[in-house]
Amino acid sequence: MDLTYTQEERDFRARLREWLGKTLPELPARPSPDDWPGRRAYDAGWQRRLYDAGYAGLHWPVDAGGRGATPTQHLIFLEETERAGAPYVGANFVGLLHAGPTIAAEGTAAQRARWLPPVLRGDEVWCQGFSEPGAGSDLAALRTRAVRDGDDYVITGSKIWTSHAEVADWCELLVRTRSVSETVPKHRGISWLAMPMDAPGVTVRPLRTLAGSAEFAEVFLDEVRVPVANRVGEEDDGWRVTMVTLSFERGTAFVGEVVACRRTLGELARTAKANGRWDDPVLRRRLGRLYAEFGALWRLTQWNVSASEASGGVPGVGGSVFKLAYSHARQELYDTAAEVLGADSLALDGEWALDRLSSLSYTIAAGTSQIQRNIVAERILGLPKGR
Amino acid sequence: MRAVDFRLTDDQRDLRTGVRDLLAGRYGREALRASVDAGGTLDRRLWRELGEAGFFALRLPQERGGVGLGLPEAVLVFEEAGRALLPGPLVATHLAAGAVPGAAEGTAVVTAFDLGGPGGGTLVAHLGEADAVLGAPSLPTGEPVPSADPLTPLHRVASRPPAASGAYRDEGALLTAALQVGGALRTVELAVRYGREREQFGQPIGAFQAVKHLCAQMLVRAEVARTAVYAAAVTADPAEVAGAKLLADGAAVRNARDCLQVHGGMGFTWEADVHLHLKRAWVRAEQWRTAGEAEELLAAELASAAM
Numbered sequence: 066m067d068l069t070y071t072q073e074e075r076d077f078r079a080r081l082r083e084w085l086g087k088t089l090p091e092l093p094a095r096p097s098p099d100d101w102p103g104r105r106a107y108d109a110g111w112q113r114r115l116y117d118a119g120y121a122g123l124h125w126p127v128d129a130g131g132r133g134a135t136p137t138q139h140l141i142f143l144e145e146t147e148r149a150g151a152p153y154v155g156a157n158f159v160g161l162l163h164a165g166p167t168i169a170a171e172g173t174a175a176q177r178a179r180w181l182p183p184v185l186r187g188d189e190v191w192c193q194g195f196s197e198p199g200a201g202s203d204l205a206a207l208r209t210r211a212v213r214d215g216d217d218y219v220i221t222g223s224k225i226w227t228s229h230a231e232v233a234d235w236c237e238l239l240v241r242t243r244s245v246s247e248t249v250p251k252h253r254g255i256s257w258l259a260m261p262m263d264a265p266g267v268t269v270r271p272l273r274t275l276a277g278s279a280e281f282a283e284v285f286l287d288e289v290r291v292p293v294a295n296r297v298g299e300e301d302d303g304w305r306v307t308m309v310t311l312s313f314e315r316g317t318a319f320v321g322e323v324v325a326c327r328r329t330l331g332e333l334a335r336t337a338k339a340n341g342r343w344d345d346p347v348l349r350r351r352l353g354r355l356y357a358e359f360g361a362l363w364r365l366t367q368w369n370v371s372a373s374e375a376s377g378g379v380p381g382v383g384g385s386v387f388k389l390a391y392s393h394a395r396q397e398l399y400d401t402a403a404e405v406l407g408a409d410s411l412a413l414d415g416e417w418a419l420d421r422l423s424s425l426s427y428t429i430a431a432g433t434s435q436i437q438r439n440i441v442a443e444r445i446l447g448l449p450k451g452r
Numbered sequence: 453m454r455a456v457d458f459r460l461t462d463d464q465r466d467l468r469t470g471v472r473d474l475l476a477g478r479y480g481r482e483a484l485r486a487s488v489d490a491g492g493t494l495d496r497r498l499w500r501e502l503g504e505a506g507f508f509a510l511r512l513p514q515e516r517g518g519v520g521l522g523l524p525e526a527v528l529v530f531e532e533a534g535r536a537l538l539p540g541p542l543v544a545t546h547l548a549a550g551a552v553p554g555a556a557e558g559t560a561v562v563t564a565f566d567l568g569g570p571g572g573g574t575l576v577a578h579l580g581e582a583d584a585v586l587g588a589p590s591l592p593t594g595e596p597v598p599s600a601d602p603l604t605p606l607h608r609v610a611s612r613p614p615a616a617s618g619a620y621r622d623e624g625a626l627l628t629a630a631l632q633v634g635g636a637l638r639t640v641e642l643a644v645r646y647g648r649e650r651e652q653f654g655q656p657i658g659a660f661q662a663v664k665h666l667c668a669q670m671l672v673r674a675e676v677a678r679t680a681v682y683a684a685a686v687t688a689d690p691a692e693v694a695g696a697k698l699l700a701d702g703a704a705v706r707n708a709r710d711c712l713q714v715h716g717g718m719g720f721t722w723e724a725d726v727h728l729h730l731k732r733a734w735v736r737a738e739q740w741r742t743a744g745e746a747e748e749l750l751a752a753e754l755a756s757a758a759m
Contacts, residue, residue, distance in 0.1 A: 067457045067686065068457075068683065068686045068687060330754065330758075331754065331757060331758035332758070334751075334754050334755050334758040335758050335759065338755060338759075343755070346748075349747075349748070349751045350744065350747035350748060350751060351747075352751050352754060353746070353747035353748060353749070353750035353751030353752075353753075353754060354698065354747050354750070356691075356695070356750045356751070356753065356754040357680070357694070357695030357696075357698050357699055357746070357747075357750050358676075358695075358699070360680070360691075360692060360695050361676050361677070361679055361680035361683075361695060361696075361699055362676070364458075364679045364680060364682075364683040365675070365676060365679045367458065367683075368458040368679050371457050371458045371459055372458070372459070383675075386671065386672050386675050386676075389668070389669070389672045390672050390675075390676050435661070435665065437668075438661075438664065438665040438668035438669065439661065439664060439665075439668075441668035441671055441672070442658075442664035442665065442667050442668040443664070445671065446640070446644045446667055446668065446671060447644070447648075448644060448647055448648065448656075448658040448659065448663075448664050448667060449648065449655070449656050449658055449659040450659065451655075451659040451660060451661060451664075
């Protein structure tokens with residue numbers, strides 16, 4: 066147990082802080098939430114700056130075009146960028162945090178060379194085609210079919226909850242390449258494909274969220290042809306390939322957000338001091354408890370990072386423990402914000418109101434809390450599977 | 453060269469294993485139930501053995517006859533004591549090592565005015581068997597009061613000196629939080645074991661999601677609290693210690709409640725150990741720093757950090 070940083074890590078932090086101080090004022094104004102082409106251009110511009118400064122793919126392995134930084138350096142990067150108010154990963158989320166790491170871990174040399182550099186430079190945007198109308202929590206029940214025809218797969222089906230579909234160049238797509246039967250369980254006939262979003266037969270229909278904006282979309286696939294060479298991993302082995310991706314999603318994807326929550330909690334305390342709500346001891350104690358919870362979540366993040374450092378960089382099921390605690394605490398944070406603001410929390414011109422609406426997805430996205438509890442109970446605690 | 457690292461060193465791992473083995477051999481379930489049957493009388497011989505094993509002198513410098521270890525090692529040891537439901541004023545006697553004669557060796561039993569917050573409650577734990585009270589010039593007299601926890605006898609005293617244990621408060625809170633974490637982790641194990649053994653409707657009840665999700669949430673609470681306690685042991689920051697106590701109290705009490713629920717009717721019996729965990733967790737939650745005090749301290753810290 067040791068919570069101090071090495072000299073190298075302190076130097077890394079100092080250089081990054083200096084670079085952020087110089088670079089952030091040069092950024093253009095942020096586009097409006099509905100301006101998707103503008104958002105893509107803004108996110109790509111930020112990624113390009115990171116790339117030119119040597120911060121792109123910091124934690125990716127060197128042979129995948131990354132910088133081979135330690136998990137602790139990656140943690141420092143996420144902490145400092147969030148603290149400085151740098152842009153969020155945005156449209157590059159899937160490329161940098163799901164598809165990219167999967168290709169780096171499972172792809173051939175040719176596949177890495179084709180897809181990874183454009184992700185790191187911010188030139189190409191990826192989206193995720195996993196969930197289907199009939200396959201949400203039970204992802205392995207997916208039914209989108211891919212049939213071999215010469216050197217292509219011909220794909221028909223539909224995907225849902227696909228973020229950034231409107232502006233994406235590529236989709237990491239899960240398809241069924243083998244029918245479920247008595248001898249083939251549902252997770253044994255799935256393959257992982259990289260599908261170009263401009264292929265004939267791809268139709269994107271935006272979905273409006275309860276927050277009012279179109280943050281994700283439905284994607285309809287009608288006899289879309291994708292080269293067999295675009296398959297990452299073996300045919301029918303896509304479920305295992307996907308699990309690698311999902312463990313990345315649950316392991317380190319929330320680091321920046323914990324830092325953001327701690328900053329938000331500070332803003333909330335200032336607001337409560339200013340509007341007099343701080344004098345309510347019940348509310349004040351609730352804020353004190355949240356301060357303890359987010360402090361512990363930050364330590365748990367460090368703990369998970371040091372555990373992944375020991376395991377060679379692949380985050381394990383401990384990510385589910387973190388996600389359960391974090392998603393609950395974050396919703397509690399915005400409920401407390403509403404109590405600080407009173408009726409003002411209903412006015413959507415305030416920054417808190419929209420954040421509160423967004424926070425409702427945290428116990429659902431990337432595996433619902435109920436699915437996470439099943440994972441914790443069965444894979445960590447060893448409780449039996451139900452019938 | 454040092455780095456942010458939560459992994460235990462080999463020495464820390466060995467220490468934890470050593471304490472777990474010692475307690476398993478010396479204070480297993482039979483001994484636990486025997487001390488319940490004996491009405492919570494403290495086993496003086498066990499107390500001396502703990503002293504010989506270095507339990508109380510753990511953080512005393514070696515030149516003063518101690519083991520010379522720090523808070524990170526102490527929380528590992530106390531976590532094990534919490535797991536085993538080891539009774540007695542463990543934290544107070546540990547804090548008294550070097551200050552009260554016999555405390556380091558386990559030949560003296562030292563309690564503290566650690567119940568009821570700074571304003572002064574009048575209940576004192578283990579007073580009947582104590583040789584001294586931490587920070588008090590003499591041993592006060594008190595009337596025995598029936599205690600909710602069969603292994604924590606209580607006395608009511610007429611008055612207590614103001615802030616008698618104030619100087620020890622942060623360390624007392626942290627070590628008590630470590631006991632709570634041990635209890636919280638132990639009740640997860642008990643609930644999981646019962647969930648795998650007990651069958652209803654033709655399958656282990658642990659296969660039902662209603663039970664499974666209770667157990668998963670127990671582990672989440674315990675792991676978050678454990679992280680907070682380990683980190684606070686390294687930083688010794690008062691706000692981080694208060695946060696650790698708050699989260700560990702919640703984890704220990706809530707987990708014992710959920711463990712009781714998983715055990716169904718058995719959980720409500722005297723025979724099952726679950727109630728002993730819950731009652732001890734209630735006691736520890738009142739010691740050194742209560743939830744309300746911790747939350748106010750944390751709120752003040754949040755406000756000063758935010759301004």
